[in-house]
Amino acid sequence: MPAGWEYAPAPESRDIVTLEERYGLFIGGELVDPRSGEYFPTLNPGTEEQLAEVAQAGPQDVDAAVGAARGAYDNGWSSISPAERAKYLFRIARILQERSREFAVLESMNGGKPIRESRDVDLPLAAAHFFYYAGWADKLEYAFPNRRPRSIGVAGQIIPWNFPLLMLAWKIAPALAAGNTVVLKPAETTPLTALLFADVVRQAELPPGVVNIITGDGRAGAELVKHEGVDKIAFTGSTEVGKAIQRELAGTGKKLTLELGGKAANIVFDDAALDQAVEGIVNGIYFNQGHVCCAGSRLLVQESIYEPLIAKLKRRLTTLRLGDPLDKNTDIGAINSKQQLDKITELVAAGEEEGAEIYQPPCRLPEKGYWFAPTVFTNVAQSYRIAQEEIFGPVLSVLTFRTPDEAVEKANNTAYGLSAGVWTEKGSRILSMAQKLQAGVIWANTFNRFDPTSPFGGFKESGFGREGGLHGLEPYLDLGESEVRGG
Amino acid sequence: MSRLPVRKTYKLFIGGDFPRSESGRTYEAQGQNVARGSRKDARDAVRAARSGFGKWAGMTAYNRGQVLYRIAEMMEARTAEFAELCSGRAEVEESIDRWVWYAGWADKYAQVIGSSNPVAAPYFNFTFPEPTGVVAIVAPDEPSLGGLVSRIAPVIVGGNAAVVLASETAPLAAIELSEALATADLPGGVVNILTGYRSEMAPWLAGHMDVNAIDLGGADGDAPELERLAADNVKRVVRGRIGEQSPYEIAAFLELKTVWHPIGV
Structure with a gap:
């Protein structure tokens, strides 16, 4: 096949995406100004143009987000009927399907990945993940023989920039299905689809505080990891940071899952x-x-x-x-x-x-x-x-x-x-x-x-815990009689 | 004139052998001089565990189950001796029954823990458990026999090899157990038992780069520091419960592997 074939440009329209100039933090069901007062630009890596400004969550912001998640957990989400919980998640899956083109275009704008991939891989899988875990919400006792699984509380979740929305789905879907509330921090360079997801949460009419999204660099993640109100940390990212998180959590009894690097x-x-x-x-x-x-x-x-x-x-x-x-x-x-x-x-x-x-x-x-x-x-x-x-x-x-x-x-x-x-x-x-x-x-x-049905996760220094499938529920549940980390 | 009894030398159990501590040290526990293992002994035990791991993990589940059952048989024959070294006969019997219980899991947990996954594409996809590798176990001081058996059994039934720090205050039951293990067709190195001071060995096991998981069921004040050290190679940290027997205790020391293959003609 000869090199240098010419193709006519076939760009996907950006019209479907409406961007704000500046985004706050999604805490307690609303986008709020950061108490830190700090913002930073987020770019299109294909053009270096600034797409918007997003907030840098400070310690007080993290505290507010964890507080909102705790409040939502205590005031209803943990006691709502599992079948109702499932229906919220089904709604999210459907809304993601309905708005998939908008998300795909924004994902490619903010992350640089080809639209063919964000459209055909990231978005369908993200929606499918919510649809899959939705069905688990009211069937948890079938997943773990001889146990009565219970939710844990507030999950702190930190995700990377390579599959921003898909990693959000991998984190949020099983956490909510298991009955927890979440504070999620997207990667510093790719916050926009997570912030757009806040609008999905609004459309799905999820109770305020069940999902909180805080943006920022590694400092915000570090604050989230060490916050005493967080019961579980799920991290996807580098092995170096994963080890630092494992050290930070030593002796706290918090559950931890790590999905780290690879060299396959x-x-x-x-x-x-x-x-x-x-x-x-x-x-x-x-x-x-x-x-x-x-x-x-x-x-x-x-x-x-x-x-x-x-x-x-x-x-x-x-x-x-x-x-x-x-x-x-x-x-x-x-x-x-x-x-x-x-x-x-x-x-x-x-x-x-x-x-x-x-x-x-x-x-x-x-x-x-x-x-x-x-x-x-x-x-x-x-x-x-x-x-x-x-x-x-x-x-x-x-x-x-x-x-x-x-x-x-x-x-x-x-x-x-x-x-x-x-x-x-x-x-x-x-x-x-x-x-x-x-x-x-x-x-x-x-x-x-x-x-979504297929467990994913590593051996050795690639981390522990699985995401996806029945096995992806365990990190978000207390099985009762044993306190196991890394199983 | 009554006969003078022959006393036992209380030694370590490494790689199927019974060496003294390389340090030449002992300490007094339960009225006996017991080997006081060193960090070098701990490292030797990890090496022995790594070399024993391959053979053990490669055996069939049926075979592993039979070896665990034989451990119960070997203990049963020594019930009286064990009873003198721990809280008594009840603890011994419970420990023997625990081996039998876990022996029966050897060829069953994969069916409970594994899965076939209905992916939305033409692929055959399944998930099955594999042993993590070398597991360090910090056993509790009490119950000195029951705690030990409760933590070793779920680790090795899954195909792992173990390096165990025995009860510091009451190590004699652990030494008796190593003699039962040595006659139970367990390949050398699958279980290694160290006696001595926990503070001298546990940190070296927790930070060891060829140890894949650590069970802190018997740790107390030192647990946070051991957990911190464990992060150096992303060890799986398990807080095993001493009195518990369950397949979830086995699962804590297993890795899940998922295989995809296209379906086509």
Whole structure:
């Protein structure tokens, strides 16, 4: 396929999104001015234009949000009939479906991800998550044999910038289904869909204070973590911050779940369907610009197919379209922030310096905004930083192996354990690899699939606790007789 | 003239062997000189646990269940000895029955804890539990036997290997237990039992980078510090309840793995 095909621009209209100039904090059912008096700009990373100003929650604001959540919990939400609770969640799911285009466009504007992904992945999954957990709200006693599960109280939830609304759904849906109230802090760079979600909460007529949304940088998150009125913390983000949170909560008895970093191996055996594998490799690492904690960032290729596979992969890379996130033909959107772009740039430079061979397809980067071309490193040793550290960008490191045992050893040679991929036509080998790979999610002949019914979460330093499925309820419930963290 | 009895040397249990503490130290507990383990002993025990883990986790669930049942058999034969070292016969019998109860879970918990997941796309998707790996257990001082068994059984039935800090004040039942474990077909290193001062060993286990989870069921004032240390490698921190037996105690030491595969022809 020739490089440089011209496509006519096909941008999605921004008209459907109405932005305020400035947003307050969503506390007790209303957007209120921050007591801190501080605001900061939120950008479109594809253009660097300012979209709005949002509030920086200070200690008093966090306290007010936790107070509102506690009040809502004590004054009704915890005692409302579970079937009614379910109906609120069903309403939220329906409203998200109804307003999905508006959310998708805003998600792409504020986060930089291609509209094709926000429209076809983030939004449908976010709605489905609420719909799934809605049905659990009045069936909890069926989920945990020999237990009478009870809600915990106020959940403090801190989410990342890579799937802003979807991570909100992953956090809020099970928490509310279990009967808790929440204070959620979206990431510093992607607050807008969370603030738009406040309007969904209003439309669903949820009692005030059941959902509170506070914006700000890491300081606001730190305040939330240490607030005494919070009974449970759920965090998705870096392993470094996750460890700091675990230390902070030591001895408090608060429940904790952590969904942290990853450095997933995507393993291709010589009998794999190569063209499908190439699609899986591309989806594994270039989906959402590689801003994915479970991204297949280490490609392990069996030596005998190394050359044909890499040739196919490089050719496929030349057909990826990078550019306007709102263009419906875009495959690779903008890097989420200047800070993240700097981190990717630094690690890629380290890869070149350590001796890896870099490949980038011919690719024109827009002049404004934050961009990084899809990148493949070959000749990578396991000790290189690009094989060890989470890059969180569109950068693939390729390693090789000869035997299945060697593939397992290399795949598991990391402190992380979030996900892994296996490509082979041999069923028994898939199951053997699935058993031996130390990761919470194994994708066999596929990659980066998500579903509300499917538990997601890590082994080792990728965190503990599961989100999704029946197992995703446990972190938000007190099962009664045992006090278990990390189960 | 009456016969002079042969006394026992009270030693550690590491990797299936009974070494003295590498430190050459003992302390007096329950009227006996007992090995006073060091942080080096604790590290050796973690290494033994890691090497025992693979074989144990790789055994069939049916086999693991039979080994746990055999532990009960080995204890039953020593009921009188155990009774003298803990609060008495009732505690011993309860401990034996606890092994039997957990033995029966070995090939059942995966069906209770796992799931098949009806995803909204053509994929076969299922979730099953796997052992976390090496688990450090801080056992309570009392009950010295019951507390120990209540915490070890759910950890190893799931396929994990354990490094256990025995009761500091009453360690003799733990040593007796290690002798029962050594004759129960349990692979070496699956359970390692250390006696000595908790303050000298627990922090090293809590901060050890090759320990995957820690059970603080027997910790008290030191629990917050141990939890802080545990964060260094994102250990699973469990506050196991001493008197409780339940599949949720097993689940606390399991990782859930979800596998996706396309459906097609």
